[in-house]
Amino acid sequence: MKIGIDLGGTNLVVALCQENGEIVNKLSVPTKTGDPEGVKADMKMLAKKVCDDRGISYRHVTSIGLGVPGSFVKETCTFEFATNLQMRNVCFSDTFKPDFDVPVYIDNDGNCAALGEALRGAGKGTRNVVMVTLGTGVGGGLVIDGKLYTGSNNIAGEIGHMVIVVGGEQCNCGRRGCLERYCAATAMIRMANEALDGSAEESSLREVREQSGKLTAKDICDARDAGDALSDRIFDKYCDYLACGLANLINILQPDCIVIGGGVSGYGEKLLAPLREKTAAEHFKVGDKVTPIMAATLGNDAGLIGAAMLNR
Ligand SMILES: [Zn+2]
Structure with missing residues (x-):
């Protein structure tokens, strides 16, 4: 035991x-x-x-x-x-x-x-797994050959601080344009707020924001489900950024699969389907062999x- x-x-x-x-x-x-x-x-x-x-x-x-x-x-x-x-x-x-x-x-x-996800969750039965956690920040971990890879100083796997936009949004780590600044739940909210403030475009999110005082990632996903065009555009952009990060990870590590966890992964297939399509279009592959992207299954x-x- x-x-x-x-x-x-x-x-x-x-x-x-x-x-x-x-x-x-x-x-x-x-x-x-x-x-x-x-x-x-x-x-x-x-x-x-x-x-x-x-x-x-x-x-x-x-x-x-x-x-x-x-x-x-x-x-x-x-x-x-x-x-x-x-x-x-x-x-x-x-x-x-x-x-x-x-x-x-x-x-x-x-x-x-x-x-945990690699050995008993979504990655069970595979050897090489990259986990990406989409929450308040973007975290993750690398499991290589069934073992955690933590690198020198035990700090490998800081997936959220891979730059995907040179000169982009300022990150807490000191760099600009980190994945975390575009793919955390808070980033989706920032992009939606910017879009709302930057135009007079009609969007159901305006009303949601006025009523509750702030937006959540779920508000944006819900509005998208209900056919809101602005929310759909924000979500699509979010997926573009995330797919860029995932393709970078796949090109470097070629894992057996990528496991997506954290609050945003609760959006399920509606997140994973476009993400798979966008990521597959970008990453290196042998023939038509694309890297599977799955939702985490073990929760807390x-x-x-x-x-x-x-x-x-
Ligand atoms: Zn950073």
Whole structure:
């Protein structure tokens, strides 16, 4: 058995998993942000409880994996920093001793989700998977030959900071034109607001914006579904940017598949169908062999399962 832990800014979730990553028992408590000793105590308490609940001896647990929402040092199993946890430099290597005398692995939550989806979710049965998460930002992870690729300094896979428009929108990372500035949910909203403010074109989004004070990506997708031309144009442009990023990734890595997760992926086939078409038209291929693009299937469990499956 393995234990996977998802240390989030809101909740701390601990799962007991089979060797293949299947979740057997899962428990959570609110995260004690700013209180590293409290977080450690809760982790250990939940790790014991997920086993106790199922009558599993602690001796049958072979590893513990921890997904964190920020930077970390793999070699010392130390969480370094994340703005939403209000903690710095917390080492977890001895947290579970003496009850669990097993290796404790750490990685960031985006990488853990990629590993989970690759091994047990949309990418199950493949070796090479790129996961792209479309949410408030654009995150992701690279699984190569069944293992997470984290590169030097453990910071590979920053898919959101690949520039797709030289001299484009200013990004928080310091560069301009990053994928994140065009393909996060917030980017779709920015583009819609710009289009509304830049013309007097009739659009149902104006009314939505006036009534609720702001727009969401779902508002834009809903308006598009209802036949709004401006929303359709914004969405099409969004897909163009995303397809550019995905084709770049495919040309470099030629993964077996690309898995799309995050809030925007909830739009399902209405996102994936145009995205597949646009991406396939751009990326290198042998004959007519195009790289499959799929929706993530594990939801919030992806990070938990991936954490449990960490092994280096
Ligand atoms: Zn950036």
